[in-house]
Amino acid sequence: MVRSSVPPYSLQDNRNHPIPTREASYLHITLVGDYNPARSTPGGTRAYVEALHHYFHTSDISHTLIFAGREKTGEVCEVGVPVRQSNSSGHFLVSLATHLRSLGVPKDAIVHVPRPDYLLPFLATGVGRSFVCTLHGNPYRAMIERGHRFHLPVYPLAEPLLLRRTDAVVATDLHTASDYAGRYPWIRQRLRFIPNGVDTSTFRPMDKTAAKQRWNLGGTVFLYAGRLSPEKRVVEIMRSFRVLPEPTARLVIAGDGPERDRILRQAEDPRIQILGVVDRTDMSGLINASDAVVLYSTREGLPAIALEALACGVPVITTPVGGLATLVRPGKDGLLVSNIEELVEAMARIVAGARFHVSDILASVQEYDWSRVGSQLLDVYRGLAYAQ
Numbered sequence: 001m002v003r004s005s006v007p008p009y010s011l012q013d014n015r016n017h018p019i020p021t022r023e024a025s026y027l028h029i030t031l032v033g034d035y036n037p038a039r040s041t042p043g044g045t046r047a048y049v050e051a052l053h054h055y056f057h058t059s060d061i062s063h064t065l066i067f068a069g070r071e072k073t074g075e076v077c078e079v080g081v082p083v084r085q086s087n088s089s090g091h092f093l094v095s096l097a098t099h100l101r102s103l104g105v106p107k108d109a110i111v112h113v114p115r116p117d118y119l120l121p122f123l124a125t126g127v128g129r130s131f132v133c134t135l136h137g138n139p140y141r142a143m144i145e146r147g148h149r150f151h152l153p154v155y156p157l158a159e160p161l162l163l164r165r166t167d168a169v170v171a172t173d174l175h176t177a178s179d180y181a182g183r184y185p186w187i188r189q190r191l192r193f194i195p196n197g198v199d200t201s202t203f204r205p206m207d208k209t210a211a212k213q214r215w216n217l218g219g220t221v222f223l224y225a226g227r228l229s230p231e232k233r234v235v236e237i238m239r240s241f242r243v244l245p246e247p248t249a250r251l252v253i254a255g256d257g258p259e260r261d262r263i264l265r266q267a268e269d270p271r272i273q274i275l276g277v278v279d280r281t282d283m284s285g286l287i288n289a290s291d292a293v294v295l296y297s298t299r300e301g302l303p304a305i306a307l308e309a310l311a312c313g314v315p316v317i318t319t320p321v322g323g324l325a326t327l328v329r330p331g332k333d334g335l336l337v338s339n340i341e342e343l344v345e346a347m348a349r350i351v352a353g354a355r356f357h358v359s360d361i362l363a364s365v366q367e368y369d370w371s372r373v374g375s376q377l378l379d380v381y382r383g384l385a386y387a388q
Contacts, residue, residue, distance in 0.1 A: 027381050029056065029063040030109045030128065032118050034092040036069035037078065043227055045114045045136055047304035048172070048196055050280070052112075055197075055374040066103065068092045079103050089117075097121035110381050115139040116162040117155065123165060130167045130384040135176050136196075137301040137322055160184055167387075168380050172196045173302040173323030192380060195323065197373030198307035198365060203284045205313040205358060211289035217273075219248030220351045222317075223290035225283065225305050228257030233296045235259070235266055240296075240343045242269050246351045251294075254278040254286065287312045292334075292350045296343060300324055310334075310365040313358035317346045333361040 033049035049065070056063040057077075065075075068083045081099045085091045100121050105111070111128035113119055116139065122128045140155050163169060163184065169191045171177035177193045212218060224237055234253060241251040253263065254275045267274055278286055287293065293309035295318040300306075302323030306316050310327075316334035318324045328334040333356060335346040 027061060027378075027385050028106050028109050029061060029381060030105050030111045031056075031063060031065045032096075032111070032113045033065060034068050034089050034114075034118070036071060036080070037065075037067055038069065038071040044196075044301070044303050044305070047280075048134070048136065049114060051197055051199060051304070051370055052374065052377070054199065055370045059374065059378075061378070064103075064105065064109075066096065066105075068095075093118065093121055097124055100125045100127050108385075110384055116159050116166075119162050119165060123162075130387075131165060132168045132170060132380060132384070133163065133166045134170045134172065135180060135301070136172055137176055137299055138179065141299060163187060166190060167384050168192060170194050170377070170380070171301075173300075174326065175322050176301055192376075194376045194380070195368055195373060196302040196304055196307060197370040198304065198311045198368050200311050200365070200369045203287070203308040203311035205362070206285065206288040208288060211285050214285055215252075215289045217250055217252070217289050219250055220246065221250045221252060221290045221292075222347060222350070223252045223254070223287065223293050223309075224295070225254040225278065225286070225293070226295075226303065228253075228255050228259040228263055230259060231298045232257075232259075233298065234263055236340060237294050237296050237343070238263070238266060238269070238272060240340055240347060241272065243344045244347055244351060247271070249351055252286070252290065254283075283308065284312060287314055290314055292317050292347070294343075294347070295319065295324070296337070297321055302327065307365055307368050310361050311368075313361050315350075315356040315361060317343070317350070327364070329364060332356070333364045 031049055031053055033046060035043065035046045053065050063077060065078045067078060067080050069080045070082050071080065081095045083091045083095050105127050108129045110130045110132060111122050112132040114134055116133055119131055119133065122131065140159065167190060169187060171180065171191060171193050172195055174193055177191060181188050181191055212221065222241060224234055226232060228234055238251065249271055251272045252275060256277050264274060287309050293305060293314055293316050295303065295306065295316065297319055300322035306318065306324060306327060309316050310333055316328050317337060318328055318334065319338065320336045328336055330336050337343045337346050
């Protein structure tokens with residue numbers, strides 16, 4: 001495998017100018033996502049893969065999306081593999097390895113996977129020519145926090161071996177890029193920092209009064225949207241919200257995950273509304289109905305919901321973890337908090353009418369538009385294709 005065609009990683013901003021789509025028209029990209037597009041399931045990795053899939057569509061880039069499930073999606077470039085257990089990466093990987101040769105992936109395809117272990121079926125079957133892996137934070141830490149048992153015993157040993165088989169590794173935030181560059185010094189020549197992106201044509205400011213009426217919301221509205229898992233600390237967000245004395249304030253929680261039952265049991269405050277999974281087509285309206293999006297995670301990469309909120313002109317209250325530490329500028333497009341007391345204070349400031357200029361918020365997110373982020377990924381693919 002030729003590595004030198006991919007510009008090396010740097011802690012400085014190494015993103016390139018957009019390249020013309022026609023220069024990459026000969027490429028074929030195979031995207032891997034272990035979700036079913038016919039079903040509504042939350043997750044930042046899914047949002048990333050779907051956004052990249054949409055970018056390829058609009059840019060006329062030849063590609064195939066491999067997903068979990070046999071349901072027909074109506075798209076000829078989407079191919080499903082059967083799974084016995086939904087939301088199980090282990091079951092998906094076994095099924096993918098079993099069916100991969102029959103999926104028609106071109107021999108010279110560039111395969112783009114969402115984390116290192118998703119390379120296993122391709123390496124085992126010899127399908128695909130070049131491999132790109134995106135790192136949305138530290139996968140092993142996520143597995144521990146989410147109680148995954150299938151991978152835990154072997155993943156720390158397998159990760160460096162799998163990353164050595166990649167041709168390019170993309171980190172969506174500088175913290176992850178620095179972490180992996182320090183852990184595996186040999187990865188620097190194939191490591192790129194390319195941030196997560198947002199579709200600013202879909203996520204954009206709307207009339208807030210109309211948006212609140214559409215969702216039957218009033219007063220000051222705080223929104224958490226994402227996976228309901230321990231590292232997101234949604235229960236702590238609920239506890240902080242209950243401290244607020246404002247009777248018209250609302251905390252809206254959208255998503256699903258292993259902490260769902262626990263969150264439902266502790267949502268006794270009538271001001272807290274649990275929506276469950278909200279379809280992606282409705283998320284822009286829900287964000288616009290909010291006065292602030294709240295994240296209190298112990299770890300993040302560069303979460304899509306934060307970018308989507310800013311693209312809608314809505315401030316973000318968050319812990320300074322992963323890419324959020326540099327994305328959110330306190331007082332300009334949100335507030336950074338490090339503990340419960342600061343979270344309560346930040347929410348109280350929003351209730352009290354703290355003002356954030358929409359123009360400032362929008363300015364902070366323009367560089368993350370998929371028209372720019374997608375072109376940076378195309379540059380990586382093009383370099384690999386030329387090296388073949």
